[in-house]
Every structure is written in structure tokens, then in C-alpha cells.
Amino acid sequence: xxxxxxxxxxxxxxxxxxxxxxxxxxxxxxxxxxxxxxxxxxxxxxxxxxxxxxxxxxxxxxxxxxxxxxxxxxxxxxxxxxxxxxxxxxxxxxxxxxxxxxxxxxxxxxxxxxxxxxxxxxxxxxxxxxxxxxxxxxxxxxxxxxxxxxxxxxxxxxxxxxxxxxxxxxxxxxxxxxxxxxxxxxxxxxxxxxxxxxx
Numbered sequence: 001x002x003x004x005x006x007x008x009x010x011x012x013x014x015x016x017x018x019x020x021x022x023x024x025x026x027x028x029x030x031x032x033x034x035x036x037x038x039x040x041x042x043x044x045x046x047x048x049x050x051x052x053x054x055x056x057x058x059x060x061x062x063x064x065x066x067x068x069x070x071x072x073x074x075x076x077x078x079x080x081x082x083x084x085x086x087x088x089x090x091x092x093x094x095x096x097x098x099x100x101x102x103x104x105x106x107x108x109x110x111x112x113x114x115x116x117x118x119x120x121x122x123x124x125x126x127x128x129x130x131x132x133x134x135x136x137x138x139x140x141x142x143x144x145x146x147x148x149x150x151x152x153x154x155x156x157x158x159x160x161x162x163x164x165x166x167x168x169x170x171x172x173x174x175x176x177x178x179x180x181x182x183x184x185x186x187x188x189x190x191x192x193x194x195x196x197x198x199x
Contacts, residue, residue, distance in 0.1 A: 031128025067107030135165030
């Protein structure tokens with residue numbers, strides 16, 4: 001490549017676009033702990049109480065038309081920062097995308113849910129992705145579908161993840177474009193999406 005492009009070697013990769021890369025003899029660990037700490041500080045949550053999960057089991061977000069409106073720009077700023085964090089944090093992807101649906105007119109209930117994510121991040125700042133050396137190269141896909149997950153339009157949400165051996169290489173969470181008429185149909189649509197990603 002040096003024959004074709006002008007380049008220089010500046011040592012082992014340790015930091016790239018907010019991703020921290022720790023290379024060891026038997027594995028590689030990728031995280032965004034520095035970015036996560038900066039995010040908490042930026043939005044005044046560095047000293048907040050910690051949360052064990054990114055969303056409450058009893059939380060059902062909707063438009064909350066009677067709720068008190070909050071600052072659009074702050075809400076969108078938090079959502080944008082959290083979306084970038086999903087590059088190494090598949091554990092927050094579903095709830096971040098759920099909260100992102102309400103960016104047009106956020107209410108206090110939506111901000112409460114977003115702050116819950118930040119409280120969870122404070123507890124799990126050092127979580128990241130492990131890529132061990134010498135694992136089998138079998139490709140495995142997992143999927144799940146949340147039938148009628150959206151209270152607004154009754155559309156299902158599905159999520160998939162793909163592992164190469166024991167290393168997570170692909171993940172996504174998405175609300176479906178059509179309304180499924182049964183749990184079987186929702187699972188079938190999710191399975192098709194998972195297979196397409198594997199192929």
C-alpha cells in the first residue's frame with residue numbers, strides 16, 4: 001500500500017474516531033469509555049445516581065401530548081451523542097432508537113427516559129466489545145421480535161446480532177415498515193432480515 005499511497009506508521013492503533021482500542025496478545029478490546037465520560041460531563045450527569053438497566057420494565061413511551069415540553073435542542077443533542085455511542089454499545093441500541101422517535105416534540109417523560117440511559121451509562125462506562133484470538137470462524141445469528149412494540153402505530157420492532165465465533169461483528173434494532181398480524185409473522189419478518197444480513 002505504501003507504493004500506491006502516501007502514508008506513515010505512527011505506532012499501534014489505540015484511539016480512532018472516539019473508539020478506544022486495547023490490543024493484547026490474546027484479544028482486542030474496543031470501547032468508548034472516554035467518550036462516555038465526556039458525554040456525561042457535557043450533559044451534567046457525571047455525578048448522577050446509577051441505573052442497572054437502560055430502561056424501566058414499566059416504561060411505555062408514547063407521544064405524551066398532555067406532557068410538559070422540554071428543550072428540543074438539548075434532547076436532540078443527547079440523542080445524537082447516544083447514537084454515536086451505539087458503535088460499540090449494542091446494549092443501548094433499542095432504547096436509544098425508541099427515544100429518538102420523539103425528537104420532533106419531546107416531553108418530560110421522554111427526557112426522563114433519556115436521562116435513565118445516561119444513568120445506566122454511568123454504571124457501565126467501561127463496557128465494550130471483546131474480540132478474542134483463535135476462536136472458531138463459525139457465523140451465528142440471533143434475532144428477536146417485539147410484536148406490536150410501538151404504541152403509536154402498532155408496528156413490531158426486531159433486533160439481530162451476528163457473531164463470528166464468540167466475537168460480535170454486526171447488530172441492529174429496527175422498527176418494521178409494516179404491521180404484522182401475528183407474532184409468527186413478526187418473527188418470520190425478523191428471521192428474513194437476519195438471514196439477509198448473514199448472507
